[in-house]
Amino acid sequence: xxxxxxxxxxxxxxxxxxxxxxxxxxxxxxxxxxxxxxxxxxxxxxxxxxxxxxxxxxxxxxxxxxxxxxxxxxxxxxxxxxxxxxxxxxxxxxxxxxxxxxxxxxxxxxxxxxxxxxxxxxxxxxxxxxxxxxxxxxxxxxxxxxxxxxxxxxxxxxxxxxxxxxxxxxxxxxxxxxxxxxxxxxxxxxxxxxxxxxxxxxxxxxxxxxxxxxxxxxxxxxxxxxxxxxxxxxxxxxxxxxxxxxxxxxxxxxxxxxxxxxxxxxxxxxxxxxxxxxxxxxxxxxxxxxxxxxxxxxxxxxxxxxxxxxxxxxxxxxxxxxxxxxxxxxxxxxxxxxx
Ligand SMILES: [Zn+2]
Numbered sequence: 001x002x003x004x005x006x007x008x009x010x011x012x013x014x015x016x017x018x019x020x021x022x023x024x025x026x027x028x029x030x031x032x033x034x035x036x037x038x039x040x041x042x043x044x045x046x047x048x049x050x051x052x053x054x055x056x057x058x059x060x061x062x063x064x065x066x067x068x069x070x071x072x073x074x075x076x077x078x079x080x081x082x083x084x085x086x087x088x089x090x091x092x093x094x095x096x097x098x099x100x101x102x103x104x105x106x107x108x109x110x111x112x113x114x115x116x117x118x119x120x121x122x123x124x125x126x127x128x129x130x131x132x133x134x135x136x137x138x139x140x141x142x143x144x145x146x147x148x149x150x151x152x153x154x155x156x157x158x159x160x161x162x163x164x165x166x167x168x169x170x171x172x173x174x175x176x177x178x179x180x181x182x183x184x185x186x187x188x189x190x191x192x193x194x195x196x197x198x199x200x201x202x203x204x205x206x207x208x209x210x211x212x213x214x215x216x217x218x219x220x221x222x223x224x225x226x227x228x229x230x231x232x233x234x235x236x237x238x239x240x241x242x243x244x245x246x247x248x249x250x251x252x253x254x255x256x257x258x259x260x261x262x263x264x265x266x267x268x269x270x271x272x273x274x275x276x277x278x279x280x281x282x283x284x285x286x287x288x289x290x291x292x293x294x295x296x297x298x299x300x301x302x303x304x305x306x307x308x309x310x311x312x313x314x315x316x317x318x319x320x321x322x323x324x325x326x327x328x329x330x331x332x333x334x335x336x337x338x339x
Contacts, residue, residue, distance in 0.1 A: 052319035085319030087130040132291035134321035149190040199293035
């Protein structure tokens with residue numbers, strides 16, 4: 001239906017009908033995909049937000065700039081909008097973000113997205129990583145009950161960096177566990193049976209106790225019952241944290257103990273992850289691997305109907321997102337001791 005026809009229909013309605021239609025439309029708008037992007041604006045307008053610069057609760061409205069509401073912090077005196085620091089900052093075509101997220105969810109390639117949304121490929125790439133950077137550290141829950149943890153490896157790839165590329169074959173694809181060298185990037189995958197999960201890019205080569213501590217140390221507690229393979233670093237980690245630990249040694253054909261202790265959930269996550277990185281994305285640059293792990297987390301965690309809503313809900317308030325996004329390369333270098 002043409003908008004003009006809608007308007008014509010509207011003006012011919014009785015006043016009461018117009019009123020109720022308007023309020024229904026407003027509700028529809030608030031819960032629409034696009035309305036979700038505006039949630040953060042509402043929060044600030046309702047005095048439930050904080051200054052992205054200093055965290056203060058004290059701010060006031062301070063005029064508009066190109067229709068965007070500005071605020072001024074009365075503590076640090078700096079200005080901000082609902083988008084400052086978030087992945088939505090400096091994105092002008094915000095009406096394309098929901099369609100973009102939907103295409104990203106469908107696993108569409110950058111070329112496909114570029115074609116469908118008529119944006120350039122660089123923009124499509126930048127948005128992908130801004131979004132992924134914004135969904136880091138969403139999970140604050142601790143692991144409770146049986147918790148599986150196991151690492152998997154991807155070959156180190158400098159794809160997309162300024163340095164000389166290695167042979168085309170080595171494009172951040174996964175590798176077998178045997179014969180681990182420091183040309184391989186370890187990713188620690190951990191999950192309990194209540195859908196709390198964690199995907200952390202850990203180090204180059206074999207993982208140590210410190211890598212495990214850095215990855216999941218804050219998420220284990222008394223109630224955590226750890227299941228791992230025979231890797232000695234996990235033993236040390238469990239001892240340090242005084243948690244129950246069950247070791248499954250595949251070399252001794254120990255796959256399941258007492259019908260419940262096993263690491264088959266994380267191992268099947270490994271294979272879904274590898275399939276996605278290797279076959280769909282055809283390998284990724286290692287510096288972006290954590291970002292892809294963030295997206296993988298979202299893919300594993302949320303089901304279809306709520307998917308987009310949850311991502312937006314979780315990401316629009318992250319005012320550290322742009323900083324993290326700009327810092328991707330440096331953080332990777334520090335983590336891998338390449339700096
Ligand atoms: Zn402030």
